[in-house]
Amino acid sequence: MVAHPVLPGFHPDPTVCRVGDDYYLACSSFEYFPGVPLFHSRDLRNWTRIGNALDRPSQLRLPLDSPSSGGIYAPTLRHHDGRFWLIVTNVSADGNLIVTATDPAGPWSEPVLLPGVQGIDPDLAWDDDGTCWCTVAGVGQYRIDPRTGETLGPVRRVWSGGPGAKAPEAPHLYHVGDFWYLLIAEGGTERGHAVSIARAPAPYGPFEPCPANPVLTHRGTDDPVQNTGHADLVQASDGTWWMVFLGVRPGGGTPGWHVLGRETFLAPVTWEDGWPVVGELAAPASEPAGSAGHFTSPADGSTPEPPHTHTPALHPTQLDPPHDDFDHPGLAPHWISLRDRPTTHCTTKDRPGWLTLRARGTSLDAPDVVFTGRRQQHPASRTRALIDPSEGRGGLAVRLDEQHHYAIEATRGEVQVRARIGPLNPVVATLPTPPGPLVLRIETTTPEPRGARTGPDTVTLGIENPDGTYVQLAALDGRYLSTEVAGGFTGRVIGMYAAEGTVHFDWCAYEPVAP
CATH class of the missing domain: 2.60.120.200 (Jelly Rolls)
Structure with a gap:
């Protein structure tokens, strides 16, 4: 099992989107300024920092008396209608907000506030008629106008994970084939963390949970990577699917202490009977990147290689x-x-x-x-x-x-x-x-x-x-x-x-x- 992240150190709550052959990723930043670090990749392994989405005081208000681990929680990054959209929660000041850009390296717009959207970990998804759906931890769902921040109707409660599972959060909504898929984290962001998924004929449900839930968890194992959860899916230009998610690397004896924070990991995803199946963790940039060209999931069940380009490989130390x-x-x-x-x-x-x-x-x-x-x-x-x-x-x-x-x-x-x-x-x-x-x-x-x-x-x-x-x-x-x-x-x-x-x-x- 690979025990190395593709974004080492304090890079939690990853969210990813693809535009052509380019991938962009954002993470939470909490009480630190500037907020929401942004990265670019051509192969999902080699990530280059390109900036921060919230890099001006007018975008990011963090009162000096706001607590540590407050501030900026769990962004979602998407590309729609020729623009990049980033929605995030500032729990210390403005609540949920949206910023946009034509270039993910910036500049990003002034924030549009969403006072009617209550909850953290907001997600954005658009259906075929242009309706924008915002889903938040809980799990609640709103129709919104992302340009004005206006909510277009009351909150709708949707599938919230397995029976009795705590902390349903990090929702992401996807339209894949004939179904809408709702991916969430549950079990809390500690050792019980997990990723589960459900599907529905419409973005608002009714949702049917995957019979193999959770589709990702390391709880109860001796894997060197623990607390795995808060995931996002992306389809590569060659048609393969990948998942980014957070995890930690505990060290020492019992109970194990992680000091670098929650880091970003990568794993391949295949589809069986209309459900995603998460494979072994992919090796980071310091590992051999494989041969060039497109690929499919190997028939022997081994971990496939991410899309490879001739971009020089970067070891994580060179981030x-x-x-x-x-x-x-x-x-x-x-x-x-x-x-x-x-x-x-x-x-x-x-x-x-x-x-x-x-x-x-x-x-x-x-x-x-x-x-x-x-x-x-x-x-x-x-x-x-x-x-x-x-x-x-x-x-x-x-x-x-x-x-x-x-x-x-x-x-x-x-x-x-x-x-x-x-x-x-x-x-x-x-x-x-x-x-x-x-x-x-x-x-x-x-x-x-x-x-x-x-x-x-x-x-x-x-x-x-x-x-x-x-x-x-x-x-x-x-x-x-x-x-x-x-x-x-x-x-x-x-x-x-x-x-x-x-x-x-x-x-x-x-x-x-x-x-």
């Missing part, structure tokens, strides 16, 4: 640039900030070639802290940054939320390692340093299993001397920066922050580390 010198007027799209990013607090223009952060919140415990980071994408990784703290206090941190984060913090002549674990917030190490810029470093390493109580990884924090030697100040158990401990829906983000005054960063580098 985002590994090193940023901050030489451009703006930040690259993989950099995300907490809740907003005003240029008065985060800019590359004040000191050319440096990222300047000006403090607002006084620590990483504060929801308005100035923090800019990138998703941790590998279990074993190294992040380094050159900081000039001569005008303030700040550092490098690995963050899950306000109550769960580790940081190495620099001020004039001293560095400290801080560990926030729920109500505890000790300084675990202090080291005098010479004045001037210095290199901060955070590493995550995966230990050899030592029994049921082994944690998922170790987080080490330290500095680099001018000669390149590393001085480790602390080695901390990574389980406390996991979803199983902290709760919520996000994954780790590693980045730079300012807690007092102004701090400058000359560069920041992220790289995987071989186990």
Whole structure:
């Protein structure tokens, strides 16, 4: 079984659509700005980040007091009538909204709000006469005008999964052949997560559930990928079908801790007796991509290859640039900030070639802290940054939320390692340093299993001397920066922050580390 995602790290709730030979994918972003990361592929394995759909304050309102794991939930991305349509829920401010674009790389429109649509995880589907159907978690369905946001009638309750199954969510509606198919997730987004499906002669039902439901789940198995669910289907240009879905990779002993968040996986789909059958997880871009040309599902039941082009293969480590010198007027799209990013607090223009952060919140415990980071994408990784703290206090941190984060913090002549674990917030190490810029470093390493109580990884924090030697100040158990401990829906983000005054960063580098 392949245990590697096609989009590693905190990329949950994937939604995908195809236009010609091109595939586009979007994910949830929760409390981070900009919102809804967007990717492009020609083969469903090699994904290139092309931007973020909600990249302006007028599109994405995240109040500074909004909680972590609030914000932007579960988009649906579709192409219809020559435009891209993206519907999503902002649970912290505006509710359900729609933005559109002719180019998925942007710019995307100002949002159209849907005040009459109640529920998260909204989906869009159009029938043959142009009626637009919006289906939400629950599962409820509305007829809407997507251009104005107006609802055209009351909500209709439709099939909501298996008897007694909790949390019916992530609905997607498709017209395939003679039937309308309603794909949903159920069982909650934890270890019981699953994908089920039903079909009907019309988009509003009556729906007949698949006798083989759930069509995808890893619950009750020893598969290295767990919590599989929240899926979307796409038909390739050669006629084959594929499913993208989220999953996690728990590490350590019992109960298993996942630290990277929910990631995006890929699997082939075949159709038997009018129902989709999900195959083995497809290998990511780091695996051989197979021969060129079209394909059909192999008769021996092996996993087929996704549509292959001559686009150079990208290993998942290359999804985002590994090193940023901050030489451009703006930040690259993989950099995300907490809740907003005003240029008065985060800019590359004040000191050319440096990222300047000006403090607002006084620590990483504060929801308005100035923090800019990138998703941790590998279990074993190294992040380094050159900081000039001569005008303030700040550092490098690995963050899950306000109550769960580790940081190495620099001020004039001293560095400290801080560990926030729920109500505890000790300084675990202090080291005098010479004045001037210095290199901060955070590493995550995966230990050899030592029994049921082994944690998922170790987080080490330290500095680099001018000669390149590393001085480790602390080695901390990574389980406390996991979803199983902290709760919520996000994954780790590693980045730079300012807690007092102004701090400058000359560069920041992220790289995987071989186990």
